Amino acid sequence: MRDDAPYGVVVNPSSALGRGARVARVVLASFQAAGVDAVEITGVDAADCQARVRAACKRGLRGIVLVGGDGLIGLVLQVAEARALPIGVVPAGSGNDFARQFGLPRSPAAAVARLLGSEGAPLSVDLGVVERPGHDPHWFAGGLSIGLDAAINRRANAIRLPLGPLRYHLALLAELAVLKSRRFVVQIGAREHSFMGILATVMNTRAIGGGIPLAPSASVHDGMLDLVEVSHGSKLRVLSVLGLLARAKHEHLPEVTITRVPAVKIEAGDELAFSDGELVGSGPFEVRVAPGALTLLA
Numbered sequence: 001m002r003d004d005a006p007y008g009v010v011v012n013p014s015s016a017l018g019r020g021a022r023v024a025r026v027v028l029a030s031f032q033a034a035g036v037d038a039v040e041i042t043g044v045d046a047a048d049c050q051a052r053v054r055a056a057c058k059r060g061l062r063g064i065v066l067v068g069g070d071g072l073i074g075l076v077l078q079v080a081e082a083r084a085l086p087i088g089v090v091p092a093g094s095g096n097d098f099a100r101q102f103g104l105p106r107s108p109a110a111a112v113a114r115l116l117g118s119e120g121a122p123l124s125v126d127l128g129v130v131e132r133p134g135h136d137p138h139w140f141a142g143g144l145s146i147g148l149d150a151a152i153n154r155r156a157n158a159i160r161l162p163l164g165p166l167r168y169h170l171a172l173l174a175e176l177a178v179l180k181s182r183r184f185v186v187q188i189g190a191r192e193h194s195f196m197g198i199l200a201t202v203m204n205t206r207a208i209g210g211g212i213p214l215a216p217s218a219s220v221h222d223g224m225l226d227l228v229e230v231s232h233g234s235k236l237r238v239l240s241v242l243g244l245l246a247r248a249k250h251e252h253l254p255e256v257t258i259t260r261v262p263a264v265k266i267e268a269g270d271e272l273a274f275s276d277g278e279l280v281g282s283g284p285f286e287v288r289v290a291p292g293a294l295t296l297l298a
């Protein structure tokens with residue numbers, strides 16, 4: 001961190017179909033009002049945004065402020081130079097599950113005040129990393145979804161309406177109609193098991209899909225990830241499990257296993273994984289925690 005350098009305010013203009021750009025104006029004005037230097041960083045697309053973040057980090061930044069949703073957080077975490085800096089988040093996406101974990105204010109001015117106020121004592125937060133054969137390690141803040149929740153994520157991303165978390169709820173209903181079970185092979189340390197199920201998802205934070213508490217007891221400070229496995233049942237039973245899940249009452253159901261792990265390997269055939277709301281690709285997935293890898297201004 002360089003105290004004489006400006007903050008880099010990274011804006012996803014397409015977050016929540018345009019909210020990012022509106023929120024960014026308030027964020028930049030709030031920095032100005034606080035007498036703190038800030039420069040806007042925005043790209044024409046995701047790859048351009050990453051390149052501009054990398055270049056700005058090399059020029060020197062005091063920290064980074066992300067104005068967007070979970071996808072923007074995931075995007076910027078892939079930039080090593082950015083991960084080395086203190087990072088703040090101003091929620092402006094559809095789901096905002098990472099912001100929810102820390103109770104970050106929805107009001108952009110309040111969010112800026114909170115992150116500037118935390119400069120002296122930022123939080124040390126765990127991240128997740130997934131490695132796949134032939135690919136660079138992929139970092140995530142929230143979770144790595146494999147199975148039903150990934151399918152819901154893919155469908156929700158395709159809904160181009162400003163519906164907020166409702167996008168995920170509609171996608172869930174559509175995916176339930178075509179529900180199928182998948183075979184997962186899971187290896188924790190030297191132990192391997194397999195099961196037919198609807199998901200095997202690795203969570204760092206508690207919620208996915210705009211507040212669905214998949215791993216209600218997950219902590220971002222324990223140096224562990226929460227592996228959530230849900231086995232298959234009849235459609236009616238899955239519906240009731242999901243209903244309980246939405247109210248965080250699923251932890252002790254026979255279909256649900258939540259295991260706290262430092263690392264796990266998951267094979268799921270050609271299932272596509274999503275992390276922080278964006279596509280990662282197919283496995284096998286070697287997932288591990290990176291304890292305290294993120295310095296969060298919160």
Ligand SMILES: Nc1ncnc2c1ncn2[C@@H]1O[C@H](COP(=O)(O)OP(=O)(O)OP(=O)(O)O)[C@@H](O)[C@H]1O
Nearest residue numbers: 015016045046068069070071072093094095096277
């Ligand atoms: N110009 C851009 N800059 C950054 N990201 C962009 C840009 N254009 C498109 N994107 C894509 O937008 C994706 C989603 O953005 P973001 O997470 O900010 O909003 P959201 O999807 O509405 O919110 P949430 O992920 O919380 O549901 C990013 O992962 C990124 O791939």
